[in-house]
Amino acid sequence: MERMRGASVANRARALAMLALLLCVGALPAIARAQDKPLTAYFRETWTTRQGLPHNQVNAIAQTPDGYLWFGTWEGLVRYNGLEFHSFDRGNTPELKDNGVRSVRASADGALVIGTSRGGVTVKRGDHWRTWRVKDGLAQEEIMDAIFDRRGRLWVATENAGIDVVDGSRVDHFTTRNGLPSAVTYGLLLDRDGSVWAATARGLVHFLDGRLVVYAQASGLPPAPVFRVFQDAGGRLFVGTERGVYRRQGERFVLASALLPDDGVPSMARDGAGNLWVGSVNNGLLRLGKSGVETFTSLRGLPNNRVAALLVDREGSIWAGTNAGLLRLSDAPFSTYNGDHGLSDDYVRAVLESRDGSLWLGTSRGLNRWRGGRLEASYTAADGLPSDSVLSLLEDRDGSLLVGSYTAGVMRLRDGKLVAHYDNAHGMPGSNQVRALAQQADGTLWLGTNRGLVRMRDGAYTHFGVAQGLPREFIISLQVARDGSLWVGTANGAARIVDGRVQALDMRGMNGAQDVFDFHEDADGTLWFATDRGLLRYRGGRLQALGLAQGLPVDTLFAVVDDGIGSLWLTSNRGVMRVGRSEVEAVMDGRKPRLELDRFGEADGLASYQCNGGSGPSALRDRGGRIWIATAGGAAVVEPKALRAYKRTLPPVLVEQVLANDRDVQVQGRLELPAGTRKLEFHYASLTFQTPRFVRYRYQLQGVDRDWIERGNQRVAQYTNVAPGNYRFRVNASAPGLGHGWSPDVTTLEIGIAPRLWQRPWFLPLLLLFGVLALAGLYRWRLGHMRQRAADLEAVVAARTRDLREQTERLRESDREKSFLVDKLREQSEAFERQAREDALTGLGNRRSMDEELARAFEQAVQSGRPLSFALIDIDHFKRINDGYSHAAGDRALVEIARIMRNELGVLGTLARWGGEEFGVLFEGLALEEARRRCERLRWAVERLDCSGFAPGWKMTISGGVAERTGIAHYERLVSRADALLYEAKRAGRNRIFG
Known part of the structure; x- marks a missing residue:
């Protein structure tokens, strides 16, 4: 369905409220798990001034019905859409009279109420701002908190002048003269029954039916200031005081829990699982639940132990504002265990489940034993190990543990004690670097080193190398098959050993695969290889490949694990992928052209995208059905059966900003634009905060575009040379990596551009x-x-x-x-x-001309068999030039970069302005590698650009993606491939070319 921007604010508020309810209902299974998941297993993300906050101290957090998050800092009000912070301060918002924002409250109708440290109260409704100060009747402009009640009255808690109630032009003052126990106030709360509570330095005040009821020491509260009043969804009232949290019980107050510390409490929140979150002054963030109290402090990643603000957003994430930055905690699908949980090192190379159910985690600095959800023991060189750099693990038939190391061969441990050591000094051939271990049914041990394969039988060693038929002596993986044979993965292909004879496997034609990192065998004998060029299937003596051309997002796979419920899990340097086994079989058998899969990364709880390979086992399924993965940030674990509970509905897309001829246009219903409007620019976002990097967008300007235009995660659409007429801009979102297709909720904006006299039809x-x-x-x-x-x-x-x-x-x-x-x-x-067909600013061809040229060249290249490559190049952080210098500086930057790239390319490529800060380059007759080198020259040329003439201090860089025609059936797929590589280059840190 389509949402019309002309709908009333009330309708939008009701729609957003319904969406929030649906999100909460969809999150119920996850809520049940969140009660049991320890805080240390939550996904953590932090922001400071380095990530865009104007100030590290976050005093207040609120979420408006449209989904935006708002933060109050000492350097202004901040709006967050999941990817970018937008600041409002005295410099860009004259209605804000002070940058020190102490409180931010969101009303049900979408209004935002901002209390400042010495600039009064400001209310934002849509694009309209209004400020109340002393001249408007307030007793003081030093504000601690402000809210609207159900009658539309504005309640204002001041620093030391009591409470003001603004009702139209009338202002009522409440001080110690008319009932307040103290003129020093800290916070306000609108009760579900419509009454108002106030926290003061000498107790709690309830404004009820026109009278003041004071709760102080006699009602059970401690003789201490009250900082915060909080009411949960069930109507229970909690009071944060200088000496802990109290709960209302009838007309008295009792300690919420004796387990909570006797500390100041400036913030509280309740999550969907029923846990009470408490922000303290000295003890960090606390969670009070059925299992007791858990504490999360700066020792575990909290920016600072003073938590001034707390919020549970509509997706269930917990936001904490501290004196040193912002934190988000979320119950993600993956949990990662690392040094924060006691592991000897975060860099985990191998994982192994032993017969007693414990898990062994081999790291670059020691061996760890994990049992019952906690670290049981760690073993390092300090405990007598010859080396603590672990590469491979294997449990022997006798119950002892074999540990392959980086420099000390193989160690045999029993009950944590070293009982035997096998290395070159003790007669073991090959190398002391042992990356893989395997044991056959008769007890024969196989040791895979970087200088050959070693068989250890009855105390004797036999070395296998290239001379014996192995394709290479750098051994990466080993697998004992059900028929007793041994499969060997090397850095140059795979081989099979039967009765001591080596049979090399011909892998030519498998996308150029060489490194074989892992094997998995099905019950029917089918073997799966994880390689540096995708996934291979070996069945009935025949090999088949699944790679980039079939839809895999990355080339190099480190491990393949069957979850036992119909899916294969693949690990890589760029996260973890889950793909249905039937999906893989359908693509490999030619019944389906491309693969569809789920992709997981840091936003899903992985402490690091980088999974480890070249050692083993690097991933496994334990007896409980959980998948364990060795990563550069710890040991990650996921429960496949519980994944469905983490899928959430994507919020609808909001059109954040519209620019007409580079000027901001207020979006209120249908846009009526004046004659002469030739350029339109739309900024939009789907306000999800857990997975914003996975959201993909498509848009269409009806009247210009024949069909949807998919632009990945780009959130800007630009149109130039737009003729007068009526148009409709449509945009919606998807998250294919999370299993979400295109949302049926389409955001629509009606636009009319008036014609000039000579453009009128008559x-x-x-x-x-x-x-x-x-x-x-x-x-x-x-x-x-x-x-x-x-x-x-x-x-x-x-x-x-x-x-x-x-x-x-x-x-x-x-x-x-x-x-x-x-x-x-x-x-x-x-x-x-x-x-x-020409861009007016740079003089280059525009996207239309490049589309025509690319279509022609692509068809000719297909007919002639000549190579053809295409690149998409984007200026890094271009918006910062416009925001930080001016749009004129941005235009100058575009002109300069176009000139440099045109001069650098010469006749070797066709250059066009693809749109905004994006350029397209067509290389006819050039293969991928040469085209990528040409783009690298462009990148170096741009990096040397002197920006002092239009953006002093700025260093210009570009990122790009280069794709080749080979294996692509249509030129639009070539563009999509280049666009995906451009996105990867951006995500990898910018200022680079991927191809």
Whole structure:
């Protein structure tokens, strides 16, 4: 369905409230788990000034019905859409009289109430701002908190002048003279019954039915200031005091829990699982639940132990504002265990489940034993191990543990004690770097080193290398098959050993795969290989490959694990993927063209996208069905059966900003734009805070675009040379990596552009009619004149002849003038045609011209078999130039970069402005590697650009993605591939070319 922006604010508020309810209902299974998941297993994300906050101290947090998060800091009000912070301060918002924002409250109707440290109270409704100060009746401009009640009255808690109630033009003051126990106030709460509570320095005040009820020490509260009043969804009232949290019980107050510390409490929140979150002054963040109290402090990643603000957002994430930054905690699908949980190191290389159910985690600095959800023991060189750099693990038939190391061969441990050591000094051939271990049914041990394979049987060693038939001596993985044979993965292919004989596997034609990192065998004997060029299937003596061309987002896979419920899990340097086994089989059997999969990363609880490979086992399924993965940030674990509970509905897309001819336009219903509007720019976002990087967008300007335009995670759409008329801008979102297709909720914006006088539909016919009448008049005058001349010339033959010659010359001149006019009209038509295909700012071809050129070149390349490559190049952080310097500086930057790239390319590539800060480059006759080198030269040229003339201090860089025609059926797929690589280059840190 489509949402019309012309709908009323009330309708939008109700729709957003319903969406929030649906999100909460969808999150119920996750809520049940959150009660049991320890805080240390929550996904954590922090922000400071380095990530865009204007100040590290976050005093207040609120979420408006449209989904935006708002933060109050000492350097202004901040709006967050999941990817970017937008600051409002005295510099860009005159209605804000002070940058020190102490409180931010969101009303049900979407209004935002902002209390400042010495600038009064400001209310934001849509794009309208209004501020109340002393001149408007307030007793003081030092504000601690402010809210609206159900009657629309504004309640204001001041620093030391009591409470003001603004009702239209009337302001009532409450101080110690008329009932307040103290003029020092800290916070306000609108009760569910419509009454108002106030926290003061000498107790709690309840404004009820026109009277004040004071709760102090006699009612059970401690003799201490009250900082915060909080009411949960069930109506229970909690009071944060200087000496802990108290709960209302009838007309008295009791300690919420004796387990909570005797500390100041400035913030509280209740999550969907029923846990009470408490922000303290000295003890960090606390969670009070059925299992007791858990504490999360700066030792675990909290920016600072003073938690001034707390909020549970509509997706269930917990936001904490501290003195040193902002924190978000969320119950993500993955939990990661690392040094924060006691592991000897975060860099985990191998994971192994032993027969007793414990888990062994091998890291770069020691061996760890994990049992019962906690670390049981760690073993390092300090405990007597010859080396604590672990590469491989295997449990022997006798119950001992074999540990392959980086430099010390193989260690045998029993009950944590070293009982045997196998290395070069003790006769073991090959190398002391042991990356893989395997044991056959008869007890034979196989050791995979970087200098060959070693068989250890009855105390004797046998070395296998290239001379014995292995494709390479760098051994990466080993697998004992069900038939007793041994599969060997090397850095140059795979081999099988049967009865001591090596049979190399021919992997030619498998996308160039060489490194075989892991094996998995099905019950029917089918083998799966995780390689540096995708996933391979070996069945019935035949190999088949699944790679980038079939939809895998990355080339190199480290491990393949069957979850036992129909899916394969693949690990990589760029996160974890889950793909249905039936999906893989369908693509490999040719029944489906491309793969669909779920992709997981840091936003899903992985402490690091980088999974580890080249050691093993690097991933496994334990007896409980959980998947464990070795990563560069710890050991990650996920429960596949519980994944469905983490899928949430994507919020609808909001159009955040519209620019017409580079000027901001207020979005209120249908946009009526003046004549001369030629450029439109739309900024939009789906306000999800847990997975914003996974959201993909598509848009369409009906009247210009024939179909949807998919632009990945880009949140800006630009159009130039837009003609007058009526248009409809449509945008919606998807998150394919999380299993979400395109949302049926389409955001729509109606637009009308008025024409100039000569662009109106009646102008051209009127002009043509005037021309016809003028020609007719001229013709009649001319005919009469000729007749008169004929009559006059009858008398004088000589004069008649002379005049006729003159007239003939004039007619010839007239014909020349007409020819001249026709030529002018043709030239003007050609100029208009060029403008339609040319970017006015840079003089380059525009996207339309590049589309036509790319379609032509692609078809010719397919017919001729010649190579063809295409690149998309984007200016890094371009918006910061516009915001930090000016749009004129941005235009100058575009012109300079276009000039540099055009000069650098010369005749070796066709350059066009693809849109905004994005450029497209067509390389005809160039293969991928040469095209990528050309783009690297462009990147170096741009990096050397002197920006002092238009953006002093700025260093210009670009990122790009280069794709080759080979294996692609249509030029639009070539563009999509280049766009995906551009996105990867951006995510990898910018200022780079991926291809």
